Amino acid sequence: MAREGAAARPAPLGVRGQVLLALLLAGVWAFWQLGLSWGDLVPSEGGRAIAGEFLVRAFSPALSSEAEFVPPDAPPLLLQAWRAVGATLVFAAAAMSLSIVFGLALGFFASTAWWSCTFPAGSWIARTLYVVARTVVALMRSVHELLWALLFLIAFGLSDLVAVFALTIPYAGTLAKIYSELIDEAPRDSARALHAAGASGVAVFCIGLVPRALPDMAAYTFYRFECAIRASAVLGFFGYETVGLYIKQSFSSANYGEVWTYLYALLVVVLVFDVWSGRLRKRLLA
Amino acid sequence: MSARVEELRRARPRDGFLRVSCALIAVAMLGAWVFGGFDFGDTFSERRADNFARFLHDIRPFPLQGREWDFGIAWEWATDLLARRGFDAIVGTLAIAVLSVVFAAVSGALLAVLAARTLATAEPLSVAAMRGGGWRAAGWNALSAGVRLSLIVMRSMPEYVLAFLFLAMLGPNAWPLVLALAIHNAGILGRLYAETIENADPSAPRALRGIGAGRRQIAAVALWPAALSRGLLYAFYRWETCVREATVLGMLGVVSLGYWIADARNREHYDDLVLLIGLGVVLVLAGDLVSAWVRRAVR
Numbered sequence: 116m117a118r119e120g121a122a123a124r125p126a127p128l129g130v131r132g133q134v135l136l137a138l139l140l141a142g143v144w145a146f147w148q149l150g151l152s153w154g155d156l157v158p159s160e161g162g163r164a165i166a167g168e169f170l171v172r173a174f175s176p177a178l179s180s181e182a183e184f185v186p187p188d189a190p191p192l193l194l195q196a197w198r199a200v201g202a203t204l205v206f207a208a209a210a211m212s213l214s215i216v217f218g219l220a221l222g223f224f225a226s227t228a229w230w231s232c233t234f235p236a237g238s239w240i241a242r243t244l245y246v247v248a249r250t251v252v253a254l255m256r257s258v259h260e261l262l263w264a265l266l267f268l269i270a271f272g273l274s275d276l277v278a279v280f281a282l283t284i285p286y287a288g289t290l291a292k293i294y295s296e297l298i299d300e301a302p303r304d305s306a307r308a309l310h311a312a313g314a315s316g317v318a319v320f321c322i323g324l325v326p327r328a329l330p331d332m333a334a335y336t337f338y339r340f341e342c343a344i345r346a347s348a349v350l351g352f353f354g355y356e357t358v359g360l361y362i363k364q365s366f367s368s369a370n371y372g373e374v375w376t377y378l379y380a381l382l383v384v385v386l387v388f389d390v391w392s393g394r395l396r397k398r399l400l401a
Numbered sequence: 402m403s404a405r406v407e408e409l410r411r412a413r414p415r416d417g418f419l420r421v422s423c424a425l426i427a428v429a430m431l432g433a434w435v436f437g438g439f440d441f442g443d444t445f446s447e448r449r450a451d452n453f454a455r456f457l458h459d460i461r462p463f464p465l466q467g468r469e470w471d472f473g474i475a476w477e478w479a480t481d482l483l484a485r486r487g488f489d490a491i492v493g494t495l496a497i498a499v500l501s502v503v504f505a506a507v508s509g510a511l512l513a514v515l516a517a518r519t520l521a522t523a524e525p526l527s528v529a530a531m532r533g534g535g536w537r538a539a540g541w542n543a544l545s546a547g548v549r550l551s552l553i554v555m556r557s558m559p560e561y562v563l564a565f566l567f568l569a570m571l572g573p574n575a576w577p578l579v580l581a582l583a584i585h586n587a588g589i590l591g592r593l594y595a596e597t598i599e600n601a602d603p604s605a606p607r608a609l610r611g612i613g614a615g616r617r618q619i620a621a622v623a624l625w626p627a628a629l630s631r632g633l634l635y636a637f638y639r640w641e642t643c644v645r646e647a648t649v650l651g652m653l654g655v656v657s658l659g660y661w662i663a664d665a666r667n668r669e670h671y672d673d674l675v676l677l678i679g680l681g682v683v684l685v686l687a688g689d690l691v692s693a694w695v696r697r698a699v700r
Contacts, residue, residue, distance in 0.1 A: 131629050
């Protein structure tokens with residue numbers, strides 16, 4: 116009897132416990148592999164000076180330029196910060212508008228829901244389109260936006276429009292992936308009814324499926340918009356006139372007050388967007 | 402029939418906030434194109450076409466430049482580069498991604514307990530606490546609101562900017578990258594974990610509270626175990642992103658794949674650059690596969 120009781124006891128580590136343990140062990144391996152030591156977390160002499168000076172200025176961000184030489188035609192710092200934030204938003208909004216269009220188009224082909232209505236199951240046309248769309252989406256997504264930006268920078272030179280394309284490619288891919296998954300998971304009842312009434316595949320997709328998945332799609336799109344703002348800010352490190360450019364420039368010339376001005380400007384924009392999209396999420400998914 | 406449809410259309414639920422938000426976003430997108438100052442003529446100019454033609458020439462593997470394409474030589478060139486740079490770069494990138502996601506998940510799980518509206522109150526898990534007053538209640542509310550605000554601030558800073566700033570202070574080792582990724586992702590995971598805890602079935606934690614368990618005991622015995630499955634799911638989702646980001650952060654000057662990409666750019670070895678980006682694609686796709694596999698096992 117005791118043996119039976121023992122057999123019924125669950126294993127000391129279930130699948131989840133094993134995964135957790137493996138993850139922690141992988142963390143230990145990574146720590147050793149990277150040659151890290153806790154001591155390196157304390158900055159060296161020079162690093163400590165920079166850190167001290169920089170962190171102190173968090174409480175007194177610059178309100179006017181700190182540079183020793185200010186060109187006479189340079190705009191005041193706050194106006195400059197305002198423009199940098201504006202440029203960041205312009206890049207993000209332009210890229211998102213393209214991403215939504217391409218994401219929807221690619222998501223259409225990358226979802227299984229539409230062609231199962233139009234083509235008989237296992238049709239080679241549907242299958243080819245699906246596989247091609249999935250592969251294209253995976254390739255678009257798997258190169259980071261900054262690497263696209265770098266590639267385009269080398270191939271075409273510095274151009275705002277090209278930077279927008281660099282943001283668009285991975286974002287359209289990600290949107291297409293998530294859209295297609297959401298559409299595939301949406302309830303199919305209205306789609307089946309429309310199909311039975313003789314509607315075409317495109318009509319079934321647009322009227323029967325997309326509206327059912329729309330709240331989730333909209334919520335995710337807002338979240339990606341927030342990510343696009345961050346990504347667009349970082350594009351500045353590659354020479355585009357977004358917030359990142361000025362953070363890099365001011366930090367390199369040790370004008371730490373200015374750095375904090377730009378950091379706070381970026382923070383405010385992202386915070387507003389975070390809170391806004393959180394509210395929207397709650398309403399959309401209520 | 403159509404009158405009935407019209408009636409239904411008028412009676413549909415409407416949300417002013419949603420409408421204004423969508424209108425604002427649409428206007429922003431349109432405005433970006435109209436007033437953004439994009440120079441379409443310059444983008445499609447001859448100069449850029451020439452630049453592109455030169456780029457296409459430059460990405461041809463170096464030993465094959467100015468001669469017939471030969472797969473044998475191309476293969477030798479590629480394997481040589483991967484042997485010299487590829488292996489270390491991949492291991493470094495993976496290690497950075499793993500370590501930062503472990504730090505992010507652990508600190509996210511700890512912060513989530515303080516951020517969850519159900520637990521971080523004067524009287525955890527009870528309905529009465531919602532109405533309760535007094536200094537103690539105010540203190541708990543302030544603490545949990547403060548933690549939630551710090552989570553937002555943590556996730557709102559781009560990893561690249563954080564890594565850039567840390568690099569100047571900590572010097573060129575892997576810590577700046579790990580810290581930057583860990584902070585950003587702890588902000589995201591902390592929020593998700595807090596939501597998981599808030600939405601969890603309250604019966605077990607309430608029962609524990611009833612027999613006198615403290616917050617730490619409730620978290621350790623009831624909340625974390627119940628949230629483990631989702632917690633791992635989210636952590637692996639974020640790990641996929643970390644692999645992507647770790648590749649790029651190396652461009653700041655720390656040995657990951659990005660370091661060798663930036664190095665190839667500085668030497669203008671664009672053939673190497675494209676091959677290394679291709680290696681990054683393989684790494685990211687492999688990471689996605691592993692993550693999808695683990696997530697299916699955990700679910």
